[in-house]
Each structure stands twice: as structure tokens, then as C-alpha cells.
Amino acid sequence: MPHRPYRVALNGYGRVGRCVLRALYERGSGFAAETLGSAESSLKIVAINDLADIPSLEYLTRFDSTHGRFPGTVQVAGDDLQINGDDIQVLRSATPEAIDWAALGIDLVLECSGAYNSRADGQRFLAAGAPRVLFSQPMASAAAVDATIVFGINQASLSGAERLVSNASCTTNCGVPLLKVLHQAIGLEYISITTIHSAMNDQPVIDAYHHEDLRRTRSAFQSVIPVSTGLARGIERLLPELTGRIQAKAVRVPTLNVSCLDITLLMARDTDAAEINRLLREAAQSGPLKGLLAYTELPHASCDFNHDPHSAIVDGSQTRVSGPRLVNLLAWFDNEWGFANRMLDVAEHYLRVATAPEGAGRHSSAPLKDCL
Incomplete structure (x- = not known):
């Protein structure tokens, strides 16, 4: 378990983004952490980027026609959200370049808008300071990302050196x-x-x-x-x-x-x-x-x-x-829900491998022949 939770940001807070946040709060550590022997969550959502206004984000987090009421507390805290007592910064930028991702101190961007599907799109996040991006959709080509992962199938192929990863499709x-x-x-x-x-x-x-x-x-x-x-x-x-x-x-x-x-x-x-x-x-x-x-x-x-x-x-x-x-x-x-849970599983495994000391859990950085 790291000395602190991994800090992640959601880019896009529609059906997938809201399910990812809610799944994290509902399930605790989830499948990946359980299999790795952790009893507590290692992910913490610290920022959400979405163009909707704060009252709408708060309302749609609390009430969901498909998945019911959020089983916790959701409040507006100034221009941000507070969920189960956790402060989550809300950004309202139309493009990834408009955000200083590095200043947020994050370990990973979960790209949940579905608006970006090329390597050039991914580079826009990296150039703006995002250390890594996990996309919630399959990309236009295999070469658009460093790896496409289906959890349970090929997550062990991640070396930790990848910057752009796709969670494939539901x-x-x-x-x-x-x-x-x-x-x-x-x-x-x-x-x-x-x-x-x-x-x-x-x-x-x-x-x-x-x-x-x-x-x-x-x-x-x-x-x-x-x-x-x-x-x-x-x-x-x-x-x-x-x-x-x-x-x-x-x-x-x-x-x-x-x-x-x-x-x-x-x-x-x-x-x-x-x-x-x-x-x-x-x-x-x-x-x-x-x-x-x-x-x-x-x-x-x-x-x-x-x-x-x-x-x-x-x-x-x-x-x-x-x-x-x-x-x-x-x-x-x-x-919605199954895919959101797999995205969290991949995110957790990806970050554990990426931040592991050399020789302590990292895999070979050989080409990922099974997913590229």
C-alpha cells in the first residue's frame, strides 16, 4: 500500500464518470486491491472537469434514475463538491490544454468524456502536465495508446512505463x-x-x-x-x-x-x-x-x-x-456499472505497477504483443 492514496482526476462527468466515482465510494478497495492484499482503497478522486454547473453536478451525483440514490453525502462546497466529507475540486475547461494537471498533484487522469480517441488527443493531456491517462473507450487505432487492457486478461502486461492506456469497451x-x-x-x-x-x-x-x-x-x-x-x-x-x-x-x-x-x-x-x-x-x-x-x-x-x-x-x-x-x-x-468497476481495477493495477520501485513488482517493458 502506498504512503498515500493515488490521486486521480475525472475528465468528463457523464454516465461513465459518475459511475466511476460512485463505484469507488460504494465498493471500497475493489477487485484489484483485494487480489493484491489491500484492505483499503488506494484511489482518491481529487478533481472533476466538466462543463456542467455545480448544482447540476451535485444533483446528478445524489440522484440517478438507473442506479438510485448515492449511498452517502453529497454537498456543494463553494465552487467545488464535497462527497462523504472528501473535498473534490471542480474544473470547467473545454479542452485538456486549459488545465494545469501537474498543479493538481495527480497520478492519473481518467478520461471519461469519450471525446478523445487518438494519440494526438492523448498527447494534449500529457503536454498539459498529466502524468498518465486511462481512457474509458477503445481508441481509433491500437497505436493511439501504449496498451489496451481488459482486466483479468492482460493487465499483467503493463510495465509501468505506459503513459496512455485504454480500458477498451464494455x-x-x-x-x-x-x-x-x-x-x-x-x-x-x-x-x-x-x-x-x-x-x-x-x-x-x-x-x-x-x-x-x-x-x-x-x-x-x-x-x-x-x-x-x-x-x-x-x-x-x-x-x-x-x-x-x-x-x-x-x-x-x-x-x-x-x-x-x-x-x-x-x-x-x-x-x-x-x-x-x-x-x-x-x-x-x-x-x-x-x-x-x-x-x-x-x-x-x-x-x-x-x-x-x-x-x-x-x-x-x-x-x-x-x-x-x-x-x-x-x-x-x-x-455502465461493470465497465466503471473494471476501469477502477485497471487504474489501481496500473498505478501500483507504475509507482513500484525497480525490481519490486514492475514487469518487463517489452512490447505488449497481446494488445498492440
């Missing part, structure tokens, strides 16, 4: 663990994935000029709407041995939260539903995915997984095998 965090388990145990020939995703704020409530994708100009709560997805590309960055074997599409559905992946797999050998479910159930019960992957065969609906911190919950009751090798799976995930 769908990648859901799909990659399942695919890795089955590819290692049986082998995957080809993969087709449909993301069934709850509505997002890039869609209007009623038809409106809202997006260059004309489908996204349509009312989010009146239709099932196909949208573009970079999921196949994101999976290939984490599991490069599957490059060229994956296709993906996505539809948005009229729900507030919780999504699922409908995954079809052509296996490398004959199998059956019992074997597939056994492999995924065992991966959820022990090993590096315990606490990240869950398994159920209960008759669930999507709302049952609201506020669920797992990266993926396999619904074994929906596993199907057609012929000897064509497998279909269903995996649930809270696209």
Missing part, C-alpha cells in the same frame, strides 16, 4: 474473457457476435437531427435500432490469434441499462452444451476470472443485472449447440 470486457476460455480449452474457428445494447445518449428521445448515422436520428424508445460497432476490431486487439475470424453487429433496444452479447461460435472440435457450460462455470468459480465472470442458469431478465459489477454473466440456460460444433451463447453485462 462489450470487449464482456466478450474477451468468454472467448479466451473457450479458445484455450477447445479452439475457435469463426465468431459472430450481436450486441443487444440499451439506449445511449447519442440517441434522441424523439426523432431529431442528432447524428450523422441516420438511424440514430430516430427515437431511442420507439424502435430497435441497428448501429455500428467496433467490437470485432476490439477483440482482435486483445486476442490477435483470432484476427480475421470475427464479425460483429449491434442493435440498441429501448431499455435504460444492462446489455447482452449473443455469441455464435464455430468450434475447432465437436462439443456439447454441457461441456461449454462446465468450462464457463469453472472459469467463473476459480482462476483469474473469478469475481469478473459469473455464471447462472436461473430464468433472468435483463433488469436483474442492473448495478452488477461483473464484466460478464453467462446465462447457461441459453447455451445452444447446433450439430457437433456450432455454439450459441448469451452473456449479460451492466454496460
Whole structure:
């Protein structure tokens, strides 16, 4: 445990930013600290940058239509916020260059606005004094960051020398663990994935000029709407041995939260539903995915997984095998809460490695072949 908590700043305080802050206060130290033997949180949010006014930030922290009331105290303290007695400085800058990140004494910026996805964007934060940036979205290219991390899969590849890291996407965090388990145990020939995703704020409530994708100009709560997805590309960055074997599409559905992946797999050998479910159930019960992957065969609906911190919950009751090798799976995930928890896990591990003395927990700085 460091001599002080790691100081982090949130850039952007929308759905992801607020869930990250709330998850930190609700869960304490979280998965990463637990596995490293710490009994207390090692992260402390000291600053938030967002263009909204202070009363709105305070109100939306206290009350959330999806996740309920904040289970603590939230107050306005002058031009800043005070959460559970912790003073959090509020900044209102439209660009990263307008902030002296070094003066904040932070160890990491959690970029949660979703507005930046290139290496040039990341360099803007670094040039303004940010020591490191963890992005809450997949980047435009693998080369845009020093590493793309899915916690439970490749966080051990971090050397500590990285300055720009991506937390991938909520769908990648859901799909990659399942695919890795089955590819290692049986082998995957080809993969087709449909993301069934709850509505997002890039869609209007009623038809409106809202997006260059004309489908996204349509009312989010009146239709099932196909949208573009970079999921196949994101999976290939984490599991490069599957490059060229994956296709993906996505539809948005009229729900507030919780999504699922409908995954079809052509296996490398004959199998059956019992074997597939056994492999995924065992991966959820022990090993590096315990606490990240869950398994159920209960008759669930999507709302049952609201506020669920797992990266993926396999619904074994929906596993199907057609012929000897064509497998279909269903995996649930809270696209807000699960992802926010993984972002905290990656942040904590990243900072522990980055600040460890040489020879005391740092890994080799060799190229990250599994994620670049």
C-alpha cells in the first residue's frame, strides 16, 4: 500500500464518470486491491472537469434514475463538491490544454468524456502536465495508446512505463474473457457476435437531427435500432490469434441499462452444451476470472443485472449447440456499472505497477504483443 492514496482526476462527468466515482465510494478497495492484499482503497478522486454547473453536478451525483440514490453525502462546497466529507475540486475547461494537471498533484487522469480517441488527443493531456491517462473507450487505432487492457486478461502486461492506456469497451470486457476460455480449452474457428445494447445518449428521445448515422436520428424508445460497432476490431486487439475470424453487429433496444452479447461460435472440435457450460462455470468459480465472470442458469431478465459489477454473466440456460460444433451463447453485462468497476481495477493495477520501485513488482517493458 502506498504512503498515500493515488490521486486521480475525472475528465468528463457523464454516465461513465459518475459511475466511476460512485463505484469507488460504494465498493471500497475493489477487485484489484483485494487480489493484491489491500484492505483499503488506494484511489482518491481529487478533481472533476466538466462543463456542467455545480448544482447540476451535485444533483446528478445524489440522484440517478438507473442506479438510485448515492449511498452517502453529497454537498456543494463553494465552487467545488464535497462527497462523504472528501473535498473534490471542480474544473470547467473545454479542452485538456486549459488545465494545469501537474498543479493538481495527480497520478492519473481518467478520461471519461469519450471525446478523445487518438494519440494526438492523448498527447494534449500529457503536454498539459498529466502524468498518465486511462481512457474509458477503445481508441481509433491500437497505436493511439501504449496498451489496451481488459482486466483479468492482460493487465499483467503493463510495465509501468505506459503513459496512455485504454480500458477498451464494455462489450470487449464482456466478450474477451468468454472467448479466451473457450479458445484455450477447445479452439475457435469463426465468431459472430450481436450486441443487444440499451439506449445511449447519442440517441434522441424523439426523432431529431442528432447524428450523422441516420438511424440514430430516430427515437431511442420507439424502435430497435441497428448501429455500428467496433467490437470485432476490439477483440482482435486483445486476442490477435483470432484476427480475421470475427464479425460483429449491434442493435440498441429501448431499455435504460444492462446489455447482452449473443455469441455464435464455430468450434475447432465437436462439443456439447454441457461441456461449454462446465468450462464457463469453472472459469467463473476459480482462476483469474473469478469475481469478473459469473455464471447462472436461473430464468433472468435483463433488469436483474442492473448495478452488477461483473464484466460478464453467462446465462447457461441459453447455451445452444447446433450439430457437433456450432455454439450459441448469451452473456449479460451492466454496460455502465461493470465497465466503471473494471476501469477502477485497471487504474489501481496500473498505478501500483507504475509507482513500484525497480525490481519490486514492475514487469518487463517489452512490447505488449497481446494488445498492440
